[in-house]
Amino acid sequence: MKITTYYKIFYRHRVEKANILLKFYIFIILPFRYLINLPFLPKVINLDDHSKKNEELFKKDLDYLFEYFNSDKGEFYINQYMQPIKKNNARIDAHGYSKIYEKYFEKIKEDKLNVLELGSFYGNAAGAFFYYFKNSKIYSGDVFPDLFRYKSLRLKNFYINTSSEKSINNTLVKAPDNFDIIIEDASHTLPDQIISLFLLFKKLKPNGVFVCEELDFPETRKDMNLNNEHPDLKQILLAIKSNKDFNSKYINDADKNYFLKNFKSIEIFKGKINEVAIIQKK
Ligand SMILES: C[S@@+](CC[C@H](N)C(=O)[O-])C[C@H]1O[C@@H](n2cnc3c(N)ncnc32)[C@H](O)[C@@H]1O
Incomplete structure (x- = not known):
């Protein structure tokens, strides 16, 4: 770091x-x-070597792996936002998204996929995905890529600022790779949630899945919607589900029409603390 x-x-x-x-x-x-x-900073671990001594992890479910790698996506985790020297080992409630994700991911987990997570932090979810999607390539983007603590031939860690359309376009939209799964877990602010989904939906492969974590942050936390703007991404997704029109200064007509033509389903689930949206592509 x-x-x-x-x-x-x-x-x-x-x-x-x-x-x-x-x-x-x-x-x-x-x-x-x-x-x-x-x-006290966690050391960088080479997962290609780690997996040779920990083969049993390839058989574990997503919740086990999230807790093993201390991602806040599982049922419990150890507070990862403390300064390393102050870190204690108390297990606290995490988001509890694993069961929701398994419904979508279990049937494809053996496939050769491209899985992208935005907001990778120490790489906690990337480590879990390395074992869960054992034939896949895991892409992890963060505004602080120097935090990332895992290495592998199947892991790619890079800088991205999801608060900047230019950064998303240059890093991902213009790049050749497309994704089977995109999980957006970065800043969770109102503009960033909307921009990430509508810019990146075209980077999903057919039948791909886009996940927006903490969908309800702009509705429940003032600091995630500083200008008290509407609609937020949840309101937009609910409008689309009820065949109603919507307008957002953060979405251009081409991206809006592309999304409306190409989405297959939109589901919103409640985890243990917050909501998560899962959008499937045709
Ligand atoms: C909640 S943490 C991610 C937790 C992690 N995904 C996990 O499963 O444990 C949010 C991460 O988003 C990153 N982040 C915040 N704002 C961002 C932005 N504008 N662009 C990219 N990453 C951002 C932070 O640096 C942090 O690492």
């Missing part, structure tokens, strides 16, 4: 709210805090 990433993840929000004295104090202590955290 670079010192700039360490600052942005653990201190930027505090600095934004701090008075001048506190700001000064934080910038003085920051390099020391960074240095003492370094030995």
